[in-house]
Structures are given as structure tokens and as C-alpha cells.
Amino acid sequence: MSNLFVRKATGMVRSWSVFDAFIYAFFSINLVTLGFYSFSQMYYFSGGMIPALIISAAFIIFEVIVYASLIAVMPRSGGDYVWQTRIFGGGIGFILAITGWWFTLWLWTPIYGDMLRQIVLTPLLGAFGLQQAAVWIAGQGTPLFVCSLLTLLFVALVIFLGMKTYARIQKYSFYAGMLGLLIVIVLLFTGSPDQFRAGMEANSAAYFGTQAGVHDATAEAGAAAGASTPLTGGSFLLIMLTLPYLVFFNLWPNWGATLYGEVRGASDYKRNFSGMAWALIATTLLGILFFLGVNRTIGWDFYVQANAAWWNYAWGYTTEVPPLPVWPNPAMLAVFLTNNRLIQIVVLLLMSTWWFGWAGTLFLSSTRVIFAAAFDRLLPESAAELNKNGTPVNAMLYMVLPAILISALYAYNMLGFRTITLAATQGIAIMYFGTAIAAIVLPYTKKELYNASPIAQMKVAGIPLITVAGVIFAGFLGFLLVEWMFDPWLNTGGEGAGLYGISFKNIYSIGFLVLCYAVAATIYYGFKARRRSEGIDMNKVQAEIPVE
Amino acid sequence: MTSLFFATDIHGSDICWSKFLNAGKFYGADVLILGGDMTGKAVVPFIHQGGKNYQVTLLEQEFYITSDEELQDMIKRVRSRGYYPYLTNPDEIRELDQKPERVSQIFRDEVLKVVQQWMDLADKKLDGSDMKVYCSPGNDDMDEVDEIVRASRRVLLVEGQVTPLDPNHEMIASGWSNRTPWNTEREEDEDQLKVRYEAMISRLKDPRNAVFNIHVPPYKSGLDDAPELDKDLRPVLAGNSMIPVGSKALRAAIEKNQPLLGLHGHIHEGRGAIRIGKTLCINPGSMYEQGTLLGTIVKLGKDKVENYVLTSG
Numbered sequence: 076m077s078n079l080f081v082r083k084a085t086g087m088v089r090s091w092s093v094f095d096a097f098i099y100a101f102f103s104i105n106l107v108t109l110g111f112y113s114f115s116q117m118y119y120f121s122g123g124m125i126p127a128l129i130i131s132a133a134f135i136i137f138e139v140i141v142y143a144s145l146i147a148v149m150p151r152s153g154g155d156y157v158w159q160t161r162i163f164g165g166g167i168g169f170i171l172a173i174t175g176w177w178f179t180l181w182l183w184t185p186i187y188g189d190m191l192r193q194i195v196l197t198p199l200l201g202a203f204g205l206q207q208a209a210v211w212i213a214g215q216g217t218p219l220f221v222c223s224l225l226t227l228l229f230v231a232l233v234i235f236l237g238m239k240t241y242a243r244i245q246k247y248s249f250y251a252g253m254l255g256l257l258i259v260i261v262l263l264f265t266g267s268p269d270q271f272r273a274g275m276e277a278n279s280a281a282y283f284g285t286q287a288g289v290h291d292a293t294a295e296a297g298a299a300a301g302a303s304t305p306l307t308g309g310s311f312l313l314i315m316l317t318l319p320y321l322v323f324f325n326l327w328p329n330w331g332a333t334l335y336g337e338v339r340g341a342s343d344y345k346r347n348f349s350g351m352a353w354a355l356i357a358t359t360l361l362g363i364l365f366f367l368g369v370n371r372t373i374g375w376d377f378y379v380q381a382n383a384a385w386w387n388y389a390w391g392y393t394t395e396v397p398p399l400p401v402w403p404n405p406a407m408l409a410v411f412l413t414n415n416r417l418i419q420i421v422v423l424l425l426m427s428t429w430w431f432g433w434a435g436t437l438f439l440s441s442t443r444v445i446f447a448a449a450f451d452r453l454l455p456e457s458a459a460e461l462n463k464n465g466t467p468v469n470a471m472l473y474m475v476l477p478a479i480l481i482s483a484l485y486a487y488n489m490l491g492f493r494t495i496t497l498a499a500t501q502g503i504a505i506m507y508f509g510t511a512i513a514a515i516v517l518p519y520t521k522k523e524l525y526n527a528s529p530i531a532q533m534k535v536a537g538i539p540l541i542t543v544a545g546v547i548f549a550g551f552l553g554f555l556l557v558e559w560m561f562d563p564w565l566n567t568g569g570e571g572a573g574l575y576g577i578s579f580k581n582i583y584s585i586g587f588l589v590l591c592y593a594v595a596a597t598i599y600y601g602f603k604a605r606r607r608s609e610g611i612d613m614n615k616v617q618a619e620i621p622v623e
Numbered sequence: 624m625t626s627l628f629f630a631t632d633i634h635g636s637d638i639c640w641s642k643f644l645n646a647g648k649f650y651g652a653d654v655l656i657l658g659g660d661m662t663g664k665a666v667v668p669f670i671h672q673g674g675k676n677y678q679v680t681l682l683e684q685e686f687y688i689t690s691d692e693e694l695q696d697m698i699k700r701v702r703s704r705g706y707y708p709y710l711t712n713p714d715e716i717r718e719l720d721q722k723p724e725r726v727s728q729i730f731r732d733e734v735l736k737v738v739q740q741w742m743d744l745a746d747k748k749l750d751g752s753d754m755k756v757y758c759s760p761g762n763d764d765m766d767e768v769d770e771i772v773r774a775s776r777r778v779l780l781v782e783g784q785v786t787p788l789d790p791n792h793e794m795i796a797s798g799w800s801n802r803t804p805w806n807t808e809r810e811e812d813e814d815q816l817k818v819r820y821e822a823m824i825s826r827l828k829d830p831r832n833a834v835f836n837i838h839v840p841p842y843k844s845g846l847d848d849a850p851e852l853d854k855d856l857r858p859v860l861a862g863n864s865m866i867p868v869g870s871k872a873l874r875a876a877i878e879k880n881q882p883l884l885g886l887h888g889h890i891h892e893g894r895g896a897i898r899i900g901k902t903l904c905i906n907p908g909s910m911y912e913q914g915t916l917l918g919t920i921v922k923l924g925k926d927k928v929e930n931y932v933l934t935s936g
Contacts, residue, residue, distance in 0.1 A: 080665060080666040080668070080709075080719075080726050080729070080730065081664055081665045081666075082664060082665075082727070082730050083805045083806060083807060084634075084664040084763045084805060084807060085660070085762060085763050085800075085803055085805055085807055085889065086664075086805075086849075086891065091850075091857060091858040091859075091861045091862055092857070092861065095859070095860050095861035095863075096861040098861070099860075099861055099863060148913070149910070149913055161915075161935060237865075238863055238864060238865055239851060239864040239865060239866055242860040242863040242864045243860070243864070245860075245863075246860065331863065340682045340683030340684075342683050350861065446895060449896075450894060450895050450896055450933045451932070451933060452931075452932045452933075456896065456898075459845075459895060459896065459897070460897070460898065461844075461845050461897060465843055465845065465867070467845075523638075523703065523914055524913050524914065524915075526700060527700055527703050527704050527912070527913065527914060528682070528913075529682035529683065529684065531682075531684065532684045532686075606932070609930050610922070610930065611920070611930060611932050613932075615649070615650065615934075616920075616932050616933075616934045616935070617934075617935050618936065619642075619915075619936055620642040620645050620646055620649045620916060620936035621642075621645055621649070622638055622641045622642060622645070623641070623645075
């Protein structure tokens, strides 16, 4: 029986494929780039990695509910910036979103650049027999700066090509990357520890010119560096303490969510939710499978030790180059299980597509928020200008020029920038916190908006689901923010960098955040005053017009 | 200096229409301009279950109404999204399932009834004020809408006309669009649009000082980015692939004549402002389903746009 009659009218589209939505969320919580990279840095924790993956995913499911719900209430509106400014009013939304989606992304640039060289360039140069180049590109300072510039070049190319082209590149990258990961997992589950040891000795010598005994020397260096993270086990508290680091990898299933399409009904809400939730679940399961494969063939202890040896050097705790002079990329370690160079190269190329299918979206949300702010007249009109090819040149410059400066500071470790890696997550998490609060209050402060949405009937014990999910997600974010800021369990003596390195004792990290928020506030209040002098009342511009 | 407020694509939302009528006073505008697509896209049956009970499915959620108060509340909720409530019974619903032409007639009746209510409201609300209200129905609006608007005392139909906004500025207006995948009420090929635009532009005293109030945005302006669809009208790549769908004829007309201002709509997610040469083109976008009136305030100086801002009311 009919429950709705529709007519031919613009925009009456059918629902999009959940699988497509899944692909983009899956790429956002990217196991091979963000995952492998952050797992490797987490060598000194005491909570098990497998339970940490599961518990973090359980919390992040509530993030998925929050974002799917907000999209259902205000679809295609541009995400956090618009939600926060419309629910809280201009100031808070602008300051949080501009910092989270714009300034913080500058800091992500050298991190993406680091992944480009460690995941793509170093192993491939080694596989092609270019030993010196492979070792050089993995080194500190200039190589990292060069790779950050290459990243910016790639991102600029993507913006120039447009999302239509890049969305297709992402889809092909998904299939290629999954094939590569499947081969890596098969190698890990069919190889043996002895095979790996022999393969590593032979291939790392061929790739990077390492000395005989590199395996044991790496293990020793790692043990000396404090490698300790277990695969399983650890108390609940110790597992929870790993989460503020782990979310560097998996806090992002919502990254491209605001593009998924108009939500016209509860089934579309479920479609959005499913795309993101399945991506989170699939990535978590793949992560567990990967860990088990590593444990079986590479050996969990060696994996953690190799990571400890590298990061102890890369973070400057020692000047002694580790026996394996590059990041121990687990995909590369897996291909060492075969001596067929052609297979190695093919697998490494396939695994590289994880970076290319992911990195292009670095400035996607930033560009969107810059445009939204320019349309709100809180940035110069030129910020949203397109050139004749339709490329947002000025918005790109707003992203690229500061990103070059930040990349240089990071690459050459000036002003302690190398220590503030996690601030890249922290800045966005603070913005998410604002969004979670907006989600909590939405059904009460914007009643008509909420009641006219497809989620109006979704309740838990009579409380709107969006509020319940918002409270849990905000609580989780609150925990992360407290841990990052106070690092209470390790920093009690006031010594060392703490578990996460970005506590209030790290003046560089705090300085970066404070500066970002101060600049955002200055822009907001500066432009507001300017517009007032031009006769535009910014408070009224975003206020609701009375109906009566 | 003339201050105008422009909103568009309110698609049958009562709340948005009321806000639009109040926007002049709220923002201090001299002129109100409503772009095209006034009419809604869906009829929601309220199926009588006996007594005061009705069953309603809104946004794929089932609602069971048991009192007059709940009925009025649900009617308001449906209207706020721009949909049309239709009180019916199970027998008629079964009949409508068999006879789609009856559904079309119901649609037409409901659409025109609401447009009439809106015009009545405007006549009542703006009575005694000197607020000017201009309207040009869009590609989703059926022809009969024009007659109802034309009969209004306070809302002026400006489709295909040159309208003086003040002593220095004239406006041309059209709700016609280039071809869409939905074969809507007012769409035509680009060469026909070109003729339509030229006919109006040729009557302008000073095209460079004019306002082009054209429903469809110019091609490749960023104001016309819409999700790419496959042959089944399904967004490809989960809506991540956006393509320009605006009018090439309009873009050429703007590039050639360089009017002061272009006011556009049509693409709800295309909210923004962009300059094509010296012409400021604005699409305020639409969030009619949320009852939010997106719009823009533009202050027109003698030979320039003094200022503008996009609003969210």
C-alpha cells in the first residue's frame, strides 16, 4: 500500500550504494597508512593491541551514530562547521571547526609525507635496487620535507582533477589495495618464522645494504628502546590508555560522510550508518587478522622491537641509525617472505594504492570549510574563488602555503614540532567534541528541526538516540582529551614526554593549539567587526527568522 | 542603495514561506525576491483507521495518530517539510495504487491549493507595507502556478519580464532550466534558453547594471555542482562524484553582458557566491526540508554590488 506519492521533480534520486559509502569510510580509517603507521609508534604500551582495537571500535560506533544522525537532520550542509554554527551560533562553531578542519590539517601534511616515503617510496626504491636512494629518502630532515612537498603536489593535482576523477581513482585503489593486502595476509599466514628471518636477512641486504645479523640486531635495538606492547592482555585500564594513541588511526569513519547524499528517510539514515559502521568493523577485523598474521610469521615481539628501534631513532632519542635503517613497513616485511623480486614489486605497488586512494582527501574538508566560512563572509570573498578551470586556487593557497611552513618545522624538528604529532588528532577531536555536544542538545534546542527529521522516532528508553550516542561519544572524547592533556599515569614525576607527548607540559603542543584557536578567534571577531562596520549584522545572518 | 533579499527552492514549505515574508522586516531589505521551485515534491497520505485514528508514514517512519491535536501537529510537521498531507482511507489508497492519473490530479490540487494559501497570506501580511515581492516559478512548478501568483495583490510574477528594482537597476527573471534527468515542467534545450535570455536582455536599458534572476546557475560556476547520477538516477560513488549541471547558455550570456548580479538556485547543495568576470553570481542553496530559509542579502549601489552576505534563517 502506498505511503508516499512523489512526482517528477528535480533531485528525486534513488538511494546510493551502501558499498560505495563503505569504500570511502574504509579508506578514511585506512589500515595500511594510518593503521600500520600508528601501530608501529605504539611500541611502549602495556595494554594489548587486539583488545584495544575492539574497545576503540566499540566507542567509535557511537561517533558513527552521531554523524549519521546529524547528516539525517541536516544533510548536505557541509558538516561540523554548519552543524555547530547553526546549533551553537557563530563563534564557537567557527573557532572549533576552522581549527579542526583547516589549521590542524597543516600539521597532517608532513605526517602524510612521512607515510608517502615509508609506505611507498622507500620499499619501492629498495625493491628496484636503488639502495642509497631508499635509505636517503627514509632519513630525517630534507627527505621528509621533500616528501611533504610531494604530498602537497599530489593533493593539488587531485583538487585540480576534481572529486569526480578522484572518486574513481579511490575506487580502483580500493580493489588494488585489497588485493595487495590479501596477498600480504596470505604471505603472513603461509610463511614461517625461519623463512621470515632468512628472507629479512637476504632482502634487507639487497634493498638497503644491511649487515648480516640484521634481524637479531634489530631485536636487540628494539628491546633496548623499550619495546613492550603486547598483542593481547593487559588490564582494562592499561588497554584504555592505549586508545588515545590508537584513535590516530580509527577516529575517522565520518571523514567524507557529509558527501554521501541527501537523506530522505530512515532507510537512508541506515545506509549512512551502515557505510561507516561496516567500514569500522571490517577495518577492525582486518587489523586483528593482520596482527595474528604478524604474530605467526614475523613474530609479535620482533615486530614491536623493530618498530621501537626505528621510532627511537626517528624521534631523536638516539642518534644511532638502527640496523634496519628504514621504517619496518609490515607490508615490506611480508614480501620478504618471497625472494621473487617481481612479486615483491607487484605487491608493494598494490599496497601503495592505499596511500594514493587516501591522501587526496587531505584538504577535502578544509576546502569545504573555507568555502562555507567565505560564504558566511567570515573570510575574504576571494577564499572561495575558482579559476577558469574550476579550481579553488586561493583556498588551496590557504592550505598549501602554511602547510609548507609547518612541514619544514616538522621535518627539521624546529620548535619541537616532531613531538606534537598527536596534536593533529587532538585538534580534530576537540572539534568532534563540539559536534557531539551539538548532537546531544539538538533534539531539545532545535525541536522542530529534529521532529521533522528521519530520526525523530529513534529513541532509547524514551531519550533520543542522537542524544544517547552523543553523550557516550562526548564521554569518550572527554577521556581522550584529558589523557592527552594531562597524561596522568606516566607524567606524575613531571619527566619525559608521557604516553602521548602532547600534554600541557609540552609547551610546543600547547603553543600550537593556543595559537590556532587565537588565530581562529581573531579571524572570527575581526571579520564580524568589519562586517558590522559595513552594515551587516553577523548575529542576524545566522539567526532564525520568526515565523509569525 | 537598494537592499534585496533573495531566497529560492522552498518547495512547498510553509515555514520557509512565512519566513520569506518576514525576511524583509527581519533583515531590513527593501525588496524580496523568490527564485523558482515553490512547489513541493510529495503527497503524504493520512490513512483513516476509524474514529480519530490515522496512520501516517513520514520519512519511512510509522506514526499512529489518535486525536485531533496529534492530527494537527502531524499536518504541520508534514507541511513544514514541504510535503502535502492528504486525508484518505484504505479503499481510496487501493484505488490510487491502480490509477496513477488520479494521483497526479490530487498532486495538482494540493499544490495549487497551497500556492493560493501562500498568496492569500502574503496579501494579508504585507497589506499596508511598501515591501515589493517578486516571484518567478521554477522548472519544478507547473504552469497553473503562474495564474495564481498573477492574481496576487502583493506578489508580482516576473517570469520573462524586465522589472525595474529601483531607478538604477533592472531585473530579468526566468525559472526555466536546461534539461534535467526528470523531464520537469519548465525545461528546454540550451539554444532555446539562449533565445529566452536574449529576448529579455535586449530589453534592458543597461545590462551591466542589471540583475539576472535566473533559476538555473551558470555552467561550471561551482554553484551548479550536483551528484553525478547513473541511468537509474542513483548517485554514483556514494555521491562523492560531483559534476556541473548548470546552463551553458546562461554562462555565455553572463560572460558577454557582465550584469551586476546573478541570482540562482536549482541546485540545493550548490550554496555559494562566485564571480564570473565582474558579475557576482549567488546561489543561496536550499534547506527547505529542515524549515531553514537559506537566502542572501545584497546591497546594490549605483554601479556596483556594495555588499552581500549569505543567510541562514
